[in-house]
Amino acid sequence: MVYSVTKYGAVGDGATNDAAAIQSAIDACNAAGGGRVVLEGGHTYYSSSIELKSNVELHLEQGALLKAHSDISTYFNPNGDDASVAAVSGAKAVDRPVAKPAYTFIHAKDADNFSITGQGAVDGNVYAFMKRASRYYFNGDFYPRPTMVYVEHCNHISFHDVTLQNSPFWTLHPAGCNDVLISNIRVLNPLDCTNSDGIDPDHSTNVRIIGCHVQCADDCICLKTTAGNNEYGPTKNVIISNCTLTSTSAAIKIGTEGVADFENILVDNCIITGTNRGLSIQIRDGGCVRNVSFSNIMIETRRFAECWWGCAEPIVMTTHDRNANTHSGSIENVRFFNVTCKGENGVFLSGNEENHIKNVLFENVNVCLEATSKWERGMYDLRPIPPEKEGMLHQKSAAMFLRWVDGVTVRNSTLGFAGEDRSDFAQALLTQNCTNVQTMGLTAEAAAPEYQSIELG
Secondary structure, eight states, X not given: OEEEGGGGTOOOEEEEEOHHHHXXXXXXXXXXXXXXXXXXXXXXXXXXXXXXXXXXXXXXXXTOEEEEOSOGGGSBOTTOTTOOOBOOOSSTTOOOOOSSOSOEEEEEESOOSOEEEESSEEEOOGGGSOEEEETTXXXXXXXXXXXXXXXXXXXXXXXXXXXXXXXXXXXXXXESOEEEEEESOEEEOOTTBTTOOSBOOBSOEEEXXXXXXXXXXXXXXXXXXXXXGGGGOOEEEEEEESOEEEESSEEEEEEEEESSOEEEEEEEEEEEEEESEEEEEEEOSSOOEEEEEEEEEEEEEOOOOTTSSOSSOSEEEEEOOSBTTBOOOOEEEEEEEEXXXXXXXXXXXXXXXXXXXXXXXXXEEEEEEOOOSSSOOSEEEOOSOOTTSOSEEEOOBOSEEEESEEEEEEESOEEEEOSSOOTTBOOSEEEESOEEEEEESOEEOOSSTTSOSEEOO
């Protein structure tokens, strides 16, 4: 059964608030047992928040635009009437726990078997909620700003083909969901508007993200286990494949919000370009990471302004305590196969004295460092860490730098440097406080004769 929103009163002129008409069509479809709610092409549907329901397909035809209303008071609040919003400054320096989104444009809870589909677009109206904070980024007056799509405790849900664009905060956030299929969608957010994550599976299981293109000023795909949704357990059984990704932060990340565990993660056949960090595991809370595989991935990184976390590391894994009262979880059993890295920094793994990273394999991993941007190099980004500690580790970059890691194998790989300016580069492989480091079939060349190619410690 097809339910046209225009038959329920939607005008589609880009000015009239069509939320009531769209919601009426969704409600009628749900009451009848399910079907397709259609936003016809050639129209802009300006809308306040809408609520998805079970067995409803929200379908945007080619040329249909569902645009978020600019008045925040008309948005749904998952926290109830007393959502707290806080002033915010800085770009990626912000890393405070989020209870649940304070506002959301498209929302669902306890709804199963629904989908968002079609060749049309959902637009978050980003600049209604953002202002320029510096020449390098836009920010907002409150935090968190509206999430574009937030769905909680929903099962057997799908997102196909649709474009999600101009989100003022996280774009697609499934929390506490099981059996989530995200395929062939586009996320197109400005690269200078902060906190605009692309896809954030949170305490969710059996998630497949396939064939997507994501560009955003924050993490493209970020697996989370946030404090506000901790009732739902770990994030596990996740497949990410055949995606193209560009970000001013990390292309694919696990953490930093990680109060519960992450396990059984497969990432395959992805291309990452123009990005501050490629593959990132950042553990700052009590959740642990285990059984992760990255394979067949091409990564190109570059430095951005210091306000963005990261120093162009193509692969980074860190476990550091968030603060004196919040101790970080463990990282173990992580594999990298057939990964090509080119950028302005090297692979960086950092456990800590009390909590070593364990059991890591690099096989057919090729790393080449080359200076290409105007930004300062020769450092590693440790943020977020307690304020009394230094956020940057100032040290010339090795092609691969490992510290407090137990059980590392580097097999059939190449570590080296290119370009004339190698003044910020050093060893090919440097280890500190590591045990059981094995190299087999490794080709390693230092940046300059005064450095050892391989320096183990």
